[in-house]
Amino acid sequence: MGGVKAGQQSGRAKRLPRAERERQMTDAAVRVFGERGYRAASMDEIADLAGVSKPLVYLYLNSKEDLFTACIRREAAALVAAVRAGVRADAPADRQLWEGLTAFFSHTAEHPDGWAVLHSHARTGGEPFVAEVGAMRDEIVSFVTTLIAAAAREAHGDPELAEREVAGLAQALVGAAEALAGWANADPSVSAKEAATTMMNFAWSGLGSLMDGQRWSDRRP
Structure with missing residues (x-):
């Protein structure tokens, strides 16, 4: 899975509206969950694909569940x-x-x-x-x-x-x-x-x- 590294988009990601940021993260999550399943999917992989840090995913979308x-x-x-x-x-x-x-x-x-x-x-x-x-x-x-x-x-x-x-x-x-x-x-x-x-x-x-x-x-x- 060819995710974009968090550091590569960090500057641009900071300027995204919250709704757009959440959509970006959810898009990545759907792809990872769809390919891996709930249990095998990792928040690290989701964050990496979304181009953000894992703490930011937790901040916006709470838990994996x-x-x-x-x-x-x-x-x-x-x-x-x-x-x-x-x-x-x-x-x-x-x-x-x-x-x-x-x-x-x-x-x-x-x-x-x-x-x-x-x-x-x-x-x-x-x-x-x-x-x-x-x-x-x-x-x-x-x-x-x-x-x-x-x-x-x-x-x-x-x-x-x-x-x-x-x-x-x-x-x-x-x-x-x-x-x-x-x-x-x-x-x-x-x-x-x-x-x-x-x-x-x-x-x-x-x-x-x-x-x-x-x-x-x-x-x-």
């Missing part, structure tokens, strides 16, 4: 915002789901260290990290639940799917998307669009339709 929590919260908020921003409220139900999935896979591909922090390291780091990432997941599941409910209304004119069934489908869809993002990030040849199409084929078309050769397409007639 607090820093990791800040990384989880920032990356979670960015992911949720990206998914919500990617969906057009006036689009048909299948397009909304397609757009949300595409936004999800695009964001996780563009921010692999942030996704590693959320999907891998936070979940295995124990409390309070599990609770932090769980809150993010709950927000995404809630959003997907509204999309599935809208799809039921569009397809049938009435929300025929029971509320509990809609919630279960949302949980399954989000879980599958999380697993698929891990697979896609491990294979650079898999694009966000390909991953989203795979999910649409699985979730929208269904396994039965796939076996009959039917596939979902983002090219609507």
